[in-house]
Amino acid sequence: MNNVVTLNSPEVVIEATADVGEGPVFDPRTGRLCWVDITGGMIFENDLANGSQTSAHLDTMVGAIAPRAASSGFAVAFSDGFGFWDDDVLTIADPVLPEPHRRMNDAKCDSRGRLWAGSNHMEFVPGVGELHRWDGSSPSVSLAKGLTLPNGLGWSPDDRTMYLVDSMRGLLSSAPFDADAGVPGEFTVLCELADGLPDGLTVDAEGCIWVAMWSGWQVRRISPSGELLAVVPMPVSQPSSCAFGPDGTLYITSARSGLDAESLVSQPHAGSVFALSTTVTGVPVAPFAG
Secondary structure, eight states: OOOOEEOOOOEEEEOOOOSBEEEEEEOTTTOOEEEEETTTTEEEEEOTTTOOEEEEEOSSOEEEEEEBSSSSSEEEEETTEEEEEETTEEEEEEOOOOSTTEEEEEEEEOTTSOEEEEEEETTOOTTOEEEEEEOSSSOOEEEEEEESSEEEEEEOTTSOEEEEEEGGGTEEEEEEEETTTTEEOOOEEEEEOOSSEEEEEEEBTTSOEEEEEETTTEEEEEOTTSOEEEEEEOSSSOEEEEEEOTTSEEEEEEBOTTOOHHHHHHOTTTTOEEEEEOSSOBOOOOOBOO
């Protein structure tokens, strides 16, 4: 067994008070770091070069967004399903979740620009969660059922393996992946993650998976075989997701949700976005092709 490496703690790069900061993704059109506050219904775009930020409020929960490859605005996974946010207007394109007790959670595009998202029951009822794939023109399809809180998504550098977190069960799973067809095989458990709940993830060019541990005060780097390689100690208890910038900087979102006043005094940067220099780069995340 390899020795687990403890990396440096990240620094605050975006001061914020997000209730549930999530879904960091770089927009290739602008170079901005985009992210959301799920329960606040907010979309943020940050220019890290000059420190400027633009924001938009949607009157709904926003699980994640994806920059569009050939159009303005974003593809959005939100409470009712999938749609487009452009020019301050939310267009509902695929209302696959009409029930008020269900919502979309984390989402990410695969190499072909299809948007994948997990859905869950608002009370995290076991077995209600599903994994959806949407191309923007056809109705979305469900490709995995029986989940509780499907969360972090990613693909291996060779595009032959898909990763999926089921947070409430503490599981990181993997499946063989057909990139042309956009279909995963059967998901099997890669590893169980305790001492916190696994949340959002990103994959590096060496094939390792970086998982934010909600209530775990850290981000973990895990090998493709499921072995813990390194930990990133966090100054906040609820890191929620992470993404690599073009230069190998790891950007980490966080949350204030559920923290009492005493906790917020000891975690003044809860809800902010953090940055950590690394020696690796990330697997590229495609924009939404639809």
